[in-house]
Amino acid sequence: MSSQTASLLVEETNQVNEQSNDIVEVTGIEKVYPGGTVALQGVDLAFPRGKMTTLLGPSGCGKTTLLKIIAGLLDATAGEVRINGKVVSGPGPERAFVFQDFALLPWATVVKNVAFGLEMQGVEKTLREKKAREYIIKVGLAGFEDNYPHELSGGMRQRVGLARALAVNADVLLMDEPFSAVDEQTRRLFQEELLRLLGMENKTVIFVTHSIEEAVYVSDQIVLLSPRPGRINRIVVPGIDRVGKTSDEIRRETGFLDTVEDIWDTLKKYLDDERMI
Amino acid sequence: MNLFGYRVPAAFSLLIWCALWEVIGQLDAVFIFPPLSAVLVKLVTILGQNNFHEAAIISLKAFSIGMFWSIVVGVFLGFLMGRVEAANKLLGMWVNIFASAPLSSLVPVLMLLFGFGQTTIIVTVFLFAVWIITLDTYAGVSHVNPSLNEMAKSFGASKWNMYTKVLFWAALPEILAGIRMGFIRAVKGVVIGQLLVSVVALGAMFSRYSRSFLLEEFWALALILFVFALGISSMIGWVERKVEYYAGSRA
Ligand SMILES: Nc1ncnc2c1ncn2[C@@H]1O[C@H](COP(=O)(O)OP(=O)(O)OP(=O)(O)O)[C@@H](O)[C@H]1O
Ligand SMILES: [Mg+2]
Numbered sequence: 292m293s294s295q296t297a298s299l300l301v302e303e304t305n306q307v308n309e310q311s312n313d314i315v316e317v318t319g320i321e322k323v324y325p326g327g328t329v330a331l332q333g334v335d336l337a338f339p340r341g342k343m344t345t346l347l348g349p350s351g352c353g354k355t356t357l358l359k360i361i362a363g364l365l366d367a368t369a370g371e372v373r374i375n376g377k378v379v380s381g382p383g384p385e386r387a388f389v390f391q392d393f394a395l396l397p398w399a400t401v402v403k404n405v406a407f408g409l410e411m412q413g414v415e416k417t418l419r420e421k422k423a424r425e426y427i428i429k430v431g432l433a434g435f436e437d438n439y440p441h442e443l444s445g446g447m448r449q450r451v452g453l454a455r456a457l458a459v460n461a462d463v464l465l466m467d468e469p470f471s472a473v474d475e476q477t478r479r480l481f482q483e484e485l486l487r488l489l490g491m492e493n494k495t496v497i498f499v500t501h502s503i504e505e506a507v508y509v510s511d512q513i514v515l516l517s518p519r520p521g522r523i524n525r526i527v528v529p530g531i532d533r534v535g536k537t538s539d540e541i542r543r544e545t546g547f548l549d550t551v552e553d554i555w556d557t558l559k560k561y562l563d564d565e566r567m568i
Numbered sequence: 569m570n571l572f573g574y575r576v577p578a579a580f581s582l583l584i585w586c587a588l589w590e591v592i593g594q595l596d597a598v599f600i601f602p603p604l605s606a607v608l609v610k611l612v613t614i615l616g617q618n619n620f621h622e623a624a625i626i627s628l629k630a631f632s633i634g635m636f637w638s639i640v641v642g643v644f645l646g647f648l649m650g651r652v653e654a655a656n657k658l659l660g661m662w663v664n665i666f667a668s669a670p671l672s673s674l675v676p677v678l679m680l681l682f683g684f685g686q687t688t689i690i691v692t693v694f695l696f697a698v699w700i701i702t703l704d705t706y707a708g709v710s711h712v713n714p715s716l717n718e719m720a721k722s723f724g725a726s727k728w729n730m731y732t733k734v735l736f737w738a739a740l741p742e743i744l745a746g747i748r749m750g751f752i753r754a755v756k757g758v759v760i761g762q763l764l765v766s767v768v769a770l771g772a773m774f775s776r777y778s779r780s781f782l783l784e785e786f787w788a789l790a791l792i793l794f795v796f797a798l799g800i801s802s803m804i805g806w807v808e809r810k811v812e813y814y815a816g817s818r819a
Contacts, residue, residue: 394719
């Protein structure tokens with residue numbers, strides 16, 4: 292093959308990637324933990340740009356593992372993660388993680404915490420703190436800029452975590468059960484705010500949750516994983532039309548309730564299977 | 569503190585002990601305890617003496633150099649053990665042994681290695697303080713919340729930033745506790761070193777006082793050292809309390 296055709300080929304693939312609507316693609320992902328636990332097997336998934344995809348499945352099926360592999364925090368035993376068509380093998384500025392336990396620096400104020408990602412990128416202090424303050428206002432924490440994490444409630448702490456992830460302006464947000472440590476009321480409020488923020492910022496979100504209701508309410512696409520070793524069982528597209536409806540109205544619609552029921556049936560089967568053994 | 573159902577300030581117990589000391593001294597009950605008042609008078613005299621000043625300066629020098637290196641080495645070793653499993657396996661046992669070993673018995677060996685001078689005393693101070701600092705730093709580093717580690721990694725933290733912006737601060741409460749205990753041990757190290765090595769400075773003063781049964785002077789000097797150690801330790805304790813606001817919220 293001449294070098295000319297080779298370069299032509301490269302160009303072609305690049306073009307395909309640019310057109311591709313899937314910002315994150317994982318292919319053939321397998322994860323075996325030291326000790327032999329097979330957490331994931333043959334996972335192929337595509338995450339459409341600007342959409343919210345939820346990973347749902349029984350406890351221990353490998354949701355966190357998959358999310359951390361996409362984040363570049365864990366190495367897969369086999370398979371590839373592609374971001375914008377390029378294979379990645381570590382964390383990158385296109386992705387930002389929101390942690391279940393918030394992972395805030397307890398010795399740093401809210402501003403410093405929110406600015407942390409920018410600081411790691413080498414953004415100069417006045418600039419990064421200015422940006423941090425903007426996002427603190429966006430997540431509704433105005434007035435708490437100089438407080439320390441231990442002075443905030445769980446819900447407020449997660450807002451700090453969210454602001455930190457938004458401040459680095461990553462295209463992809465990875466969230467591991469971000470609302471599991473807050474009460475139901477705050478949780479619902481968060482879901483609304485997340486949807487509002489995503490509408491404004493055009494992010495792609497990969498979201499892990501245990502709540503079927505939450506998944507159906509916020510997601511564009513729900514990936515149902517089977518019990519360990521985690522495999523893709525089904526992909527559900529709730530297709531909820533939110534325009535002009537209140538949260539309560541949506542939650543009472545038959546379409547919403549049917550989808551919740553449908554997913555619950557699948558998950559229940561796993562539980563029953565487990566009991567049979 | 570509660571006494572007969574009354575709340576009394578903690579300093580009160582100190583007063584009781586002082587009074588007891590005074591009484592025992594006045595009664596001439598135990599000959600090694602002269603009255604506290606006499607000791608205090610001698611303390612003032614000693615503080616004004618030239619040979620005390622010289623001794624204090626020499627000792628402070630050995631103390632600060634030894635302490636400096638034990639902080640540098642101790643913090644470094646603690647981080648190494650906390651972050652590199654192999655280093656922990658290799659060093660862990662030895663550090664634990666040294667931290668609890670009667671190090672005074674090593675001083676004669678040090679004399680062979682480093683001679684009969686200030687170097688040996690500095691090394692003694694170092695050896696007295698370094699292990700506890702290493703152990704505490706290690707404890708701090710290995711208990712850093714793993715998700716802070718992941719968080720920094722996910723935002724692309726460089727190795728340098730990981731250590732200086734996350735791990736160091738996360739482990740700071742334990743590091744400070746280690747340094748505080750290291751300081752107290754270092755004070756012992758200075759005196760023991762000086763006593764055993766060449767009977768210089770404070771060691772010489774202690775040895776002269778005890779040989780000539782100058783017990784008032786002896787206790788006065790001991791009190792000075794005690795207050796010095798206590799002063800430094802409460803200074804570090806104060807810094808520790810300043811960082812405590814986050815130490816408690818790390819879980
Ligand atoms: N560091 C590890 N070493 C060994 N096994 C692990 C490790 N981390 C996770 N596992 C195992 O891998 C499997 C998947 O774990 P993972 O945390 O990804 O599940 P999960 O779907 O996030 O569960 P949950 O819903 O409870 O958060 C589990 O069986 C778990 O025990
Ligand atoms: Mg999980």
